[in-house]
Amino acid sequence: MEHRQLQWGNITLGYDLELQSEYLEYQERQAKTRTGVDLNNITKQNPRIYAIGSDRCPVETYKTYADHRPTRFSSGDHPFYLSTITHQKFPEEEEQWFLRAPVGINKLKDLMKVMARNANLPALSSGERMTNTSVRKRLCQKLLQNNVPDTQAVLITGHKNANSSNYRVLSNLQQKNPSNLLSSRLVNEGLKKLNLLARSIFNRSLNLNLFPTKTLPS
Template sequence: MDTQRPGTSAADAGRSGRFAELSPAELDGFVSDQQNKETTRKTRYHISLFKQFLIENNDDREIKDNHPAELDPLVGRFLCVVRKEDGSEYEPSYLRGMLNSLERHLRWEKYESSLTLGAEFFMAREKLKAKQKELRKQGKGNLPNKADALTDDDINHLYEAQQLGPCTPQSVINTLWLNNMLHFGMRAVKEHRSLCWGDVQLKRDREGREFLEMTTEHQTKTRTGENVNDVRPVRPQMYAYPTDIGRCPVALYKHYRALRPGDFNSPETPFYLAIKDNNPKSPTEKTWFKRQAMGPNTIGNIMKNMSTESGLSDLGKKLTNTSARKYMLQKLNDEMVPPTHTMQKSAHKNVQSVNNYCKLSDKQQFAMSHILCDTKGNRNEGNVVQTSFPSSSNAVATSSNYMKLQMKEHKHTEKIEKSRILGSTAIFSDCNITGGTFRVTLNVQSEGSRVRKRPRVLYSDSDSQSSQEN
């Protein structure tokens, strides 16, 4: 029976409407859109740099057209001679990133071998290692531009400078961003940009305490969605802090909700909203924010702008968005929170990643320094010993006194040893010996020269003896 509807072709009749139409070009674009934008940008830059190197070496072929035997020395030479635009050296880790970029490019081009694993490119990798060692000798590789971690004093300063708190629209956004970083373990701009209003919900626990819970987590750096079973075991929560209402995350959330446009609080609306152009500061204003999402550049510069406006940057501190994440991990580590618990808050996938963010604080360095200096038990007894160092004029005399003390102790040790040896004749004490000839031999060995014999294992198994006899 023909069920085709009138006015439809056979091709249209065979479609159920459940499958979207997607051209090959659209499909390729769909795959590329899921790649990390920063990684894609960096890869393109490194490929263009390597192509420039090939052209200067009279090779205008595409990278994939080079045979591995030809490409191996080119890659090795490139990694050894490449420099920055000002002629200075790259950091060792950056050179490794260049090799990874070439690997990604060739993998997309379906190249026959792997730069990072293939035996054909063994010498290129060895040249990279040699270059990294040379740069390390020059003092490179110490990450001079890494961001500093926030401290409690920094956060208190930001509140005092009204860069944090409920004072202004910008301070509200800044505090919301910081709370989400610390309590939800959020990372880069992309995670904050994709956060929706319905992803964070206000709840109460069994004891009636209010808390915010991130019920929906979008794509993150470590959980991209490639593994459907890779989800957070515990939903992160942010509890109210009634001790200080001015710093209570739940109170600030309610304050922000009241200042958003009333018809712009549906679950799918953006969490971070753009600030109105007139920059209202009075709490009497009905709304402080627009009906549009905050831009990614504005979100990406939140920590930098707070540092500049508050004067923290003038103190030589390098603060970026990563500084807040470092603060969270460092503070939990200082408070002896187990790394396995911290992982559930920070969304890390292994303990080593958590440890990489943590370092010794000044207080820990101070305590460890005193532990290593204390050899007399003064630290445990709470004693403070006042000692003055010798001046340069009597430094030689002090050294001479020390040597005399060492000689005195050495002579005392020799006297004790001789007394022990002579004491061996005590076996004849209180004895009356008359007449006769006696020959006595005393073998006295010091404790240090005693020869220890190796123990031997004797086998007395009757079965083994019988088997040998047979």
Template structure:
């Protein structure tokens, strides 16, 4: 499970924004074995298309999360609300984290809609196999 503080918004020396996933220690990656530490950090850069830009999506996600769920130790993935509202300040997400199974089903559905090879093993960060 990723936490809100695992992803940070950064800027490079030219002022270009990017998101960085900061790896935490886990049961299998304790930091004791040097080869277990990833040498390259996971990074996603801003793009010129504002509607598909991952940095813009991250910023919108931050705005639409409950304010009390913006602390570094809060879960990153929150359940979306099932009702809509016209209020601009309306939060799109509940105060509940998305479970591993639901996240796996969502990823599987997205891969299917994108037309990705269903025989390829795809996983989310929790290593849920999506092979059909």
């Protein structure tokens, strides 16, 4: 499981001087689809996520996580996901929240499912199966639905190419826009046909003298 192999050094905190913003950058590691042997199969640009200045800010969450990890347990080769302490349910803000041990693989597998249930996500009520890969799937859909070009989206999601992502699903708005376009086109075409039909009927009426013209007195 790739999440289990993630190390603390794979995600680094940086500062973008041009954008004047902090960010987190993912440093790619070897995976089953990218072993590092094929130089053409290496991500050309490390994906970043920037600070957004809210309580959902990923950078602030990362900093909080870093502050509550065990001391001297944040070297590059240490595991990213750690087990939580179990001797108390709600540790104090200044206390250590995690152990010097990686989180169990089964618990990590169920992480997304538990978060989705606790957040009462609407997808669960519709019977959708939520797994850790659901995050990547949702990211792909969100990018494509907001008209991010495929070539840019794969740089963020980590897919080899645009064809390897099969998460293209139209949002309701994206489905509505073509509907409006088609409806408008059909209405315009219908009006044109009615106009042509009305002209044809009028011309035939003239030929049949249904609308005789009045002769003016001399």
